[in-house]
Amino acid sequence: MSLPEKAFPVSWDQFHRDARALSWRLSGANKGQWKAIVCITRGGLVPAAIIARELGIRVIETVCVASYHDYTSQGQLQVLKEISPPLLADDGAGVLIIDDLTDTGKTAGIVRAMMPKAHFATVYAKPKGRPLVDTFVTEVSQDTWIYFPWDMGFTYQKPIADDHAG
């Protein structure tokens, strides 16, 4: 398992603020008129709830995709549940696709192909995935791992001076 060089830990507060910022941007696109959200599980469920609340969207669908099976290593991408046919009408025009982040862009590429006219939005983006998303809030470098609040807990932190002690 190869660990990315840098860590970008995100607290619940920070995530809520960033998902709200994404909602602001989305309220200015498509005149804020979105038919539905398709969220990419599982990571997309959390920002989708916040965006649905902010933009008054009541129709929420899932597309279930898994690719990172072993912490930071990406395996074969599996689509475990497809998007329901009524939402696929008109190639997904007026639909928002939401995920927590795009990294290599593989997940975004697969879901985009299902709904080519939908608007794809993520809270965070890395350079390889960035061209595949229409709207995002914060970019981090490719060698950074984003630690989401639902994957973390409180732990003891060693004093900084301990690392410098001979």
Ligand SMILES: O=P(O)(O)OC[C@H]1O[C@H](OP(=O)(O)OP(=O)(O)O)[C@H](O)[C@@H]1O
């Ligand atoms: O741009 P990519 O390299 O495809 O990676 C991004 C995807 O990876 C993570 O999902 P994951 O497959 O780990 O499943 P999860 O959402 O259930 O955690 C993340 O939530 C994105 O959906």
Ligand code: HPA
């Ligand atoms: O940087 C990341 N953090 C969490 N999950 C992920 N899935 C792909 N990249 C990442």
Ligand SMILES: [Mg+2]
């Ligand atoms: Mg995901």
